Amino acid sequence: MREELQELKKNGLARNLTPSCYCANEILIGGKSYINLSSNDYLGISSRLDWQKEFLDGLAREEFLMGATSSRLLTGNSWCKEELETFIGIQYGKECLVYNSGYHANLGVLPALTNKEDLVLADKLVHASIIDGLRLCGCKWMRYRHNDSNHLERLLKEYHSLYENIYVVTESLFSMDGDFVDLERLLLLKNKYSFKLYLDEAHAIGVVGNHGLGLAEEKGALSEVDYLVGTLSKALASEGGFIITDLETKEWLINKSRSFIFTTAGAPVSSLWSQFVFKKMLKMKEERLYLRKITEDFRSWLPNKNVVGESQIIPLIMGNNNECLSYSDKLRHAGLWVSPIRYPSVPLRQPRIRFSLTAALKPHQMQKIHEALLD
Template identity: 45%
Template sequence: MTLRFANLLSELKRTDSFRELHPLSGRKGCRITYNGRELLNLTSNDYLGIGSDSELHQRFFSTITRDEIPDTFGLGSTSSRLLCGDRRIFHELEHTIARRYGFPACLFYNSGYHANIGILPSLLTRKDLILSDKLNHASIHDGIRLARADCKRFRHCDYEHLEQLLTKHRGGYENAVIVTESVFSMDGDVADLQRLVRLKEKFDCTLYLDEAHAIGLYGPGALGQAEQQDVLHHIDLLVAPFGKAPGSMGALVLCTKEIRQVLINKSRALIFTTALPPIVASWNLFVFNHMLTLQKKRDHLNHISTLLRNDLRNHGLKTKGTTNIVPVVIGDNLLTVTAARRMQELGYYILPVRPPTVPKGSSRFRLSLTADMQENDIRGIAPCLAMIINGQTTKPQEQTVP
């Protein structure tokens, strides 16, 4: 067994696929301290700067009262929700979210991963069919593997391919579920939800939507792309994780009352895990109400994301998408690893993204912009990347982090 693991690690290193943990400290807005140096953090999912907003945290902590500890602000639940780990604050959060989204019911999971591995296996049987976007998140793929249903994957955002699969296979199954993210985490592009709704209705399907990278950033109520594209009430299962823009953890699934009860009774990812601490649900409720006030931050984030994407293209670099997730596709593992290390030397905290996170041959940087960055912070990124990736020898002047 030891030899097998040694060979596995050796192969990962040989193919420049080896990964390590990177302890960070000194978090100050969009900057972190790594190896004793302050770097611009281009890897964070704290899109609105909520997770690093010390003033907002102080406002939240000031609401804590002694008589509400441990039920509302406790640091541990010590049991699963179906035993003695349930709290009123979980239900208050669920009711608030369901009411704001206009859904009949809502259920709080410990994370987006827990939700995605717990929902489909609880609802589907061998008589059902799953149709999944090929670039859906790993947690969705894991949930599909745990489900007993058949699965067909359609090419990324290729809805003609999806329609072909539905035409060919839909009639052979009792139920069919179309599964997609709204904003895709590695390409930064957006699903056409109106097109998916039309296919759902045409072929009598259920539509499952993961809004992990959209909640807080889109729509007049900051509810995500389903609200932005005006299809909110056509979504059957909407997963809203709080670990990205809301700056917290946990995930809520919006659904019918009947589905909520089925999940409570059948979802192993909910039943067999200790509930999150009550203080997390309290923070989620606090942040959810706060996100409505952040339109200026959302506008600014969109502005700097457009600037960076255009700047990358002007420097001859390959990028995709339309959101604050700005990929730079490099391809080769070793070049990606080497370029990341060089960018860190220049003051930018960037990590290489390699297979199996992305398809083979598409290693990249996933530049993740946050609303607490300014134009001056991102101005040097494109020329520095072009210098490194294109093998230039002359360093652009004044292009390191200000």
């Protein structure tokens, strides 16, 4: 371990934990305040002290349950967990099953659904939690080139008659490149080859769609997605993950998904908070529009840089790890907290500064960011 840690440090790949205190749109580290550009609190909900007060004031004493006491299949299936699932399911017009995190959902859904007669085709850049889930599957799985529907179709043509079921797995908004999947093209292929579509909306929920339900809502395709995975821990500023699917699949996952079965349930009070903020999120159209505006402004400030994506996640690709670390230090010196993203989170030769914008950023902070980027 010692030798490998030294090698990581030598190559600029070592990671460490930094104690911090997140406050509104800023982060306090080592007694210094920075504008936070590394947050996935996309709507700024975690800093809404007025909503926190409203939530806490509305809790009955007996509802303030801090621990679940056991797994949901034993005594941990609180009424507020079921109420949360019912509420979220109604928004999507399907059934909902809540997991302890989005990671738990991605780890447990596909291994429960697939067998050796099935094939999974996953986008090359799907999240590590999906890859970990695929490694637990008993089926064959392959990865197609990122957002390359032509490559995907070639694989579908080659394999669709050889397997009982094919699952196509992708994110709607990719966390490291900040780009969207071509959902319309994917649905045309789905209609042609009859595969099952697994769509991870973790970074789109709250941000995309008229009610913030994600890209599938925006494209009018909620009924066409077989398995829609979401998170409560990013734009919704809570904890947990969920899957939207049909009733039979929900019942199957309750019986077969190991990351759901073999874990203590999340705290009931967290489920109450999740439902509270989910209701608020549905109406946050102004915040979504504001986030879109500042995203457009921010991207316009980097015209000659190697910037990719099209969302509030704005990756600036750097030449090497040392350049990435140096630029991150420069921005921090200017009062901006940004984190360098390096291998294995991204490809080895594509280290990047990943700017992540939130609706909590104020105009005067955006001006300071603009000045720092021009320096």
